[in-house]
Amino acid sequence: MYRIRFHGRGGQGMKTASRMLGSAFFAEGFEVQDAPRYGAERRGAPIFAYVRADRAPINERGIIRQPDLVIVADDSLVAVPAAGVLGGMTSDTVLLINSHESPDTWRHRLNAQSTILVLPEPFEPEDHAELPYAGAACAGAAAQLLGVIPWASMEQALRHELAELAPAVIETNVTRARTAFERMEPHRGCVREGRAVSAADYVPPNWVEVPFEAARISAPAIHAPATSVEVKTGLWRTLRPVIDYDRCSRCWWVCSSFCPDSAINVDAAGRPEIDYDHCKGCMICVAQCPPHAIETIPEHDAQAAEGGKE
Amino acid sequence: MSRQLLTGNGAAAWGARLARVDYVPAFPITPQTEIIETLAAWLETDTMDGRLVTLESEHSMITAAGAAAATGVRVFTATSSQGLLYAMEMIYTVAGWRAPFVMINVSRGLAAPITLESDHNDIMAARDAGCLQIHCATCQEVLDSTLMAYRIAEDERIRLPVIVNMDGFYLSFTREPVELPTVEEANGFLPPFDAENVVFRASAPTSQAVAVLGGSPYSYFRYEHHLAVLKGNEVYDEVAAEFAERFGRRHEAVEAYRSEDAELLFVMTGSFATKAREAVDRLRDSGVGIGLLRPRLLRPFPETRLRELLAGKQAVAVIDQNLSMGKGGVMHAELASALYGQPDMPPILASFVGGLGGRNISAEEFFEIAKVLQTAVAEGKTPPPRLLYTRDELREMRKLQAVAQVEREELGGGR
Numbered sequence: 243m244y245r246i247r248f249h250g251r252g253g254q255g256m257k258t259a260s261r262m263l264g265s266a267f268f269a270e271g272f273e274v275q276d277a278p279r280y281g282a283e284r285r286g287a288p289i290f291a292y293v294r295a296d297r298a299p300i301n302e303r304g305i306i307r308q309p310d311l312v313i314v315a316d317d318s319l320v321a322v323p324a325a326g327v328l329g330g331m332t333s334d335t336v337l338l339i340n341s342h343e344s345p346d347t348w349r350h351r352l353n354a355q356s357t358i359l360v361l362p363e364p365f366e367p368e369d370h371a372e373l374p375y376a377g378a379a380c381a382g383a384a385a386q387l388l389g390v391i392p393w394a395s396m397e398q399a400l401r402h403e404l405a406e407l408a409p410a411v412i413e414t415n416v417t418r419a420r421t422a423f424e425r426m427e428p429h430r431g432c433v434r435e436g437r438a439v440s441a442a443d444y445v446p447p448n449w450v451e452v453p454f455e456a457a458r459i460s461a462p463a464i465h466a467p468a469t470s471v472e473v474k475t476g477l478w479r480t481l482r483p484v485i486d487y488d489r490c491s492r493c494w495w496v497c498s499s500f501c502p503d504s505a506i507n508v509d510a511a512g513r514p515e516i517d518y519d520h521c522k523g524c525m526i527c528v529a530q531c532p533p534h535a536i537e538t539i540p541e542h543d544a545q546a547a548e549g550g551k552e
Numbered sequence: 553m554s555r556q557l558l559t560g561n562g563a564a565a566w567g568a569r570l571a572r573v574d575y576v577p578a579f580p581i582t583p584q585t586e587i588i589e590t591l592a593a594w595l596e597t598d599t600m601d602g603r604l605v606t607l608e609s610e611h612s613m614i615t616a617a618g619a620a621a622a623t624g625v626r627v628f629t630a631t632s633s634q635g636l637l638y639a640m641e642m643i644y645t646v647a648g649w650r651a652p653f654v655m656i657n658v659s660r661g662l663a664a665p666i667t668l669e670s671d672h673n674d675i676m677a678a679r680d681a682g683c684l685q686i687h688c689a690t691c692q693e694v695l696d697s698t699l700m701a702y703r704i705a706e707d708e709r710i711r712l713p714v715i716v717n718m719d720g721f722y723l724s725f726t727r728e729p730v731e732l733p734t735v736e737e738a739n740g741f742l743p744p745f746d747a748e749n750v751v752f753r754a755s756a757p758t759s760q761a762v763a764v765l766g767g768s769p770y771s772y773f774r775y776e777h778h779l780a781v782l783k784g785n786e787v788y789d790e791v792a793a794e795f796a797e798r799f800g801r802r803h804e805a806v807e808a809y810r811s812e813d814a815e816l817l818f819v820m821t822g823s824f825a826t827k828a829r830e831a832v833d834r835l836r837d838s839g840v841g842i843g844l845l846r847p848r849l850l851r852p853f854p855e856t857r858l859r860e861l862l863a864g865k866q867a868v869a870v871i872d873q874n875l876s877m878g879k880g881g882v883m884h885a886e887l888a889s890a891l892y893g894q895p896d897m898p899p900i901l902a903s904f905v906g907g908l909g910g911r912n913i914s915a916e917e918f919f920e921i922a923k924v925l926q927t928a929v930a931e932g933k934t935p936p937p938r939l940l941y942t943r944d945e946l947r948e949m950r951k952l953q954a955v956a957q958v959e960r961e962e963l964g965g966g967r
């Protein structure tokens with residue numbers, strides 16, 4: 243059985259990628275299972291999707307614990323623990339990252355034994371959540387790496403899954419998938435089918451007796467105020483709003499009132515300040531500011547400029 | 553018939569479409585919403601006839617479903633989890649009206665704490681409502697069961713709501729290959745709803761669900777309702793046989809997988825049962841004589857069939873994806889009551905609770921459950937109930953508790 247996991251951010255088309263690949267497998271006569279998995283269903287939040295394909299009916303279900311192929315559409319996710327990108331990878335796993343950095347850099351950084359490949363985006367997008375063709379590129383690359391899906395099936399599956407979009411958008415998707423497919427040519431078929439766990443030789447689960455604990459400990463409550471402060475929704479941001487204080491007229495309330503995350507604090511002098519730990523990059527403040535004092539820059543670039551923070 | 557990839561939600565919507573439903577009272581809830589969105593899109597574009605109405609709550613939705621069914625039209629609805637609970641008063645009520653319709657429940661764990669992922673406590677809460685229940689393990693079954701459910705619900709011997717259950721995420725959002733019958737094939741199997749005496753027309757008043765003070769008429773009506781649900785065993789078998797004949801897919805009231813020559817058996821419902829099927833194959837590869845019984849029909853509870861299938865077996869592990877607080881796994885208790893005192897029943901009936909809130913049950917855990925059964929057989933003693941939960945998970949829990957504690961201290965919360 244082939245087990246494939248796609249990781250990206252909400253808006254990058256990972257569900258569509260899994261469906262394109264699933265449909266292509268299906269067209270090639272495989273039994274298929276494909277599904278997206280969401281956490282917080284928000285644009286920019288980490289999501290993943292998976293595909294299983296086999297010649298026999300598939301009984302396995304749910305999250306793929308030991309993937310044969312992991313595809314990461316957005317390299318900024320590798321460092322986000324909640325994204326679980328590296329979960330269950332072994333030396334047999336192939337990891338493909340959409341990145342401008344070299345495989346060696348990644349190998350070193352991740353200290354991983356897996357086969358690591360990179361697929362650089364041909365252009366740098368303004369907004370990572372708007373990598374509109376990332377899904378198609380990931381699916382195209384996957385088809386080539388698996389080696390069992392000819393381009394014709396991939397293209398047909400892609401057109402089928404995107405049928406409701408405008409013709410020009412479909413063509414761009416096809417081109418992007420095709421380019422990715424071709425660029426992975428040297429690695430054709432490098433992904434190997436994983437095997438089922440054997441009942442004769444397995445690591446037994448380390449079951450535990452869950453102890454009784456009083457409600458003071460065991461009730462699902464957090465006895466403290468303002469705990470959502472600890473949730474860094476800033477990790478979802480793919481675009482960063484930046485206030486140009488020369489232009490800001492100290493209206494004192496517009497941006498801070500509109501911000502749905504209360505991430506803009508205004509001091510006594512009327513000076514607004516954005517709390518980047520919690521600003522999720524919705525751009526509402528940018529749209530609302532009367533003197534157009536808030537600019538946007540790609541988060542990726544902002545972090546690079548800050549240096550080493552990535 | 554064509555074979556295509558469909559999610560469980562998509563399969564449910566196709567089931568309703570192929571059943572040519574007239575009326576869809578609806579209320580959104582994750583992970584079910586996609587079903588009504590799909591139907592709404594078809595209805596809006598006249599791809600399908602019928603009327604969809606969004607109500608202001610699940611309580612009203614079920615009232616509308618029952619009321620519409622009582623006028624003799626074919627009704628479909630869907631809900632999940634908290635929505636099912638919110639509707640509960642009316643689920644009991646409309647079942648008592650003997651109003652036939654089909655509802656999909658997309659299983660999702662109950663609050664509190666709140667989750668979006670699946671387990672069966674929601675559908676188990678509707679166990680005693682007087683509806684029939686069919687539990688699905690695949691997307692194909694969701695579609696097939698929806699068509700079958702109408703035949704059963706509308707049968708003159710039954711005349712009751714049928715709930716078709718599927719697991720959230722594991723089926724609802726998962727695409728699998730599904731054979732889609734043609735309209736003609738579906739029509740051949742499922743004729744139009746013959747409402748017989750179930751009619752409600754202008755100028756022809758009827759009173760449904762009248763008040764009965766005094767326990768004796770009440771007892772009569774309630775017991776007749778019970779007998780009608782029990783009759784579901786027979787009607788289900790007839791409908792399943794005809795379905796198999798027409799479509800070549802056999803959906804028995806209890807799926808028996810490699811059970812004939814098995815000494816040990818897993819018993820479980822829902823989509824996780826396919827994981828058990830996989831584990832049976834692997835265990836067989838290594839010489840363990842194990843099989844799987846999967847009740848698809850949960851109400852009525854297919855007792856007779858389960859007794860037949862379990863006669864002469866050595867040990868059973870019931871894996872419940874639900875938990876009745878203060879008792880344990882619900883199906884374990886139900887099976888125990890079905891087997892106790894009957895001749896030739898397995899002496900070991902072990903209880904495992906797992907997969908709560910969508911928690912995975914790994915292949916290794918199934919292997920280990922088989923090992924527990926083997927030990928139990930050797931020692932002649934049923935092991936105590938077990939929650940499938942590992943040391944690593946408890947460790948993770950401790951970490952969360954530590955974080956909560958730190959937050960409490962740092963943020964100046966109560967003690």
Ligand code: SF4
Pocket residue numbers: 483500501502503504505506516520521522523524525526527528
């Ligand atoms: S982009 Fe602006 S409005 Fe949106 S969360 Fe960030 S600060 Fe608030």
Ligand code: SF4
Pocket residue numbers: 485489490491492493494495496497498514530531532533534535536
């Ligand atoms: S809305 Fe614009 S002008 Fe007003 S405080 Fe915010 S940044 Fe300054």
